[in-house]
Structure formats: structure tokens, C-alpha cells
Amino acid sequence: MDEVATILKIINKTIFKRAVTFFVCAAIITVLATVITYIVNPDLKGVMKSLGDNSSNQLKESTGIKKIWAYVVNNGFMVPLQMVVLTLIPIQFLYLINVISTAILPGILFGVVLQVDYKKGIEIIASSIPHYFVEIFAFCLFAAVLFELNRVIRGKIRSVFKKDKDGISLVKKTLGTIKIYMVLILPMIIVAAFLETYIADIIFSLFH
Template identity: 80%
Template sequence: MATIPKIVNKNIFKRAVFFFIIAATITILATIITYMINPDLKGVMESLGDKSSNQFRESTGIKKVWAYVVNNGFVVPLQMFVLTLIPVQFLYLINIISTAFLPGILFGVVLQVDSRKGIEIITSTIPHYFVEVFAFCLFAAVLFELNRAVRIKIRNLFKKDKEGISLVGKISETIKIYVVLILPLIILAAFLETYIADIIFSLFQ
């Protein structure tokens, strides 16, 4: 954490924390709503299963880690980056919202099936949830600055008094933070989900 101020300014870090609070709130609300509305459990589980690729479901060990890193470390950030280039604010939060929403549904379902087992599963999930979601939120906070630069560049096309801002510089800064901070956090989350979650869950048995 000591290196974060050297790479990310305080405003970006504060915005990342704010995004994380929103994501955690979405997960909590999704959990409560799912638990209260008593949905068709079989249908929900099948739906959640369909959203997971066969590669995720069939992979184990280091192969599962790699599948996780490919999806969450490259595919999702690329989707967020592309959405950032559209001059509409906060589109890049779509991935974070879905990432926060789906675990909430799952938590609500497992709590309905067996409240004790559900609490154990949720507890074992917390470490990798925190790291994964915060990594996305930190990336979103950086993309906030990049999206702002994109919107300024477009506005400059219609203004005589143009605001000075380097889009190339913002892209370079985004890539640097992604490589130095975001990707390592995603890799850490992959190991936490693959190995540590099972260890924590086994402690309750």
C-alpha cells in the first residue's frame, strides 16, 4: 500500500474507494433482495451457471488461475477501456455493477438453502471479492480521468478556447497503473479464489 501514492494520486484512490463502497452496497442489496423474494433456486443456479464459461467450470488449480487471469485481468479491463473511449460518463462501471451484482444473488441463494453453510461460503469469498472488486474499482477510477480527457478532446473540436490536455499521456498513465497495480491485484485475486477460499471454507468443517 505504501507504493500507491507514488503511482496513483489521492483523488484517484479516494474515487476507487467510493466506487468500491457502491459495489459492496450493490452486493449487499442483491443478497438481501434475493433472500427475501424466494426465487426459483434451480432456475437461478442454472442461470448463474450459464454465465460461467466451461473453461471456468472445468478448470482446477493453476489452470483455473490462468482462466481467471485471462478473463478478469485482460478481457474485462479491455471491455472497460473500450467503454471509456465512448464520451459518456460512467459506462465503464457496467462491468463492476455486474461483478458486484452476481455474487449478491449467489449469496442470497446459498443463505436460503442453508444459512449456516451460506455464511461459511460468504466468509470464504470475502478475501478474493475484496481484492477483485477493488482492483476493478481502482481501474475505473483511473478510467474516470481518461474518459474526462476523451470528453474534453471532443468538446475542443467545437470550442475556440481549447483546454490543454494530453490524451496520449492519459492513455499512457492508464496502461502504467494497469500493469503496475491492477493486473497484479487480479492475479492475487485469482490465487485467493482458487486456493485460499477453499482453505478458509475448510476451517469451518
């Protein structure tokens, strides 16, 4: 409980508001990707092949617990690691690239399924909402935390060329980021994996 209280203290109102802002932007990107894909009417076979190539073979071929594990490995470890690497580059908002790409892909998929079968497309979108919300918000929250880490990194680099040293500890900020990831972000990704694997199918079946 003390660890959770510490994490909640680190995630102040500013970080949470920034995460919400990122999430709203991601949702808008998904909607735009859906509308554009639906209007443009691209080659469906080419789009589906491209989307398939972006998914790991393990994730496409897995089911049940194996699918959850493959999902966690990809979205719980690989994607956050990529975001951290981009955070180390002293350029603001690079770590949002993964959030943007994650928001675009479902939008394209939604647009495609709406073209193929509008009614079924609506059902698929509705069944995807719980998983989408948890996954995207987890990434947005992590991006909001990385925003603070990236700011410290940029401050440390600027301080090299200034007499005034940045008093914020990079090590302390890094450890705080790791704690938030382990206690909050990773569990959210695991929940999203269960939602996609099991709950999405249950919601979809309710329409039939």
C-alpha cells in the first residue's frame, strides 16, 4: 500500500492531465484514421496484408493464455522499451511516436471493416472499446511520465553549457519512472491483454 501511495504521489495532477490530453489526441487520431480509410476506400487486400505484417507472427498465431503472453511481451515490454529509448533523445515528444502509431492502426482496421460490412464493423468497434481505452491510456500515461524524464534529460544537457546546475536528480526521476511502469503501466497492459483476448469476444457475441 505504501508503494502504491508513493506512485500516486509521483503521478500528480499535472501528469494525469497531460495523460488525458494525450489520450484525447490519440482518440481523435483513431477517429480520423477510421474516417479517412472509410472515405478513401483503399485496396482492402493490401491494407489487411500491411496490418498483418505489422503484427508479430506469435501474436497472430496464439490463442488464450499464449496470446495474452505474446500481447504482454509486445505491448508491455517492447513498446515501452522503444518509448524509453526515444525519451533518451533530447527532443521533446519523440516518445509519442508509438502512441500515434498504436492509435492509427485500429483506426485503419475500423475503416476497413466498416467498408466490408457496416453493421459488423460497428459491432467490432464496440467490442474493441474497453481494450482500446485501457491500452491507449496506459501508453498515454507512460508518455506523460516520460515527458517529465525527458525534460530532466534536456535540463541536464543544457546545464552542461551553463553555470547554474539543474538540481533535479536524473537517477531519482528514472527510478520513479521504473516504479510507475512496474506498479501501474504493466498491470494495465496485462488487463488490456485479457480484455482483447476474452472480453472483446464476449461483447461481440452479445450482438448475435
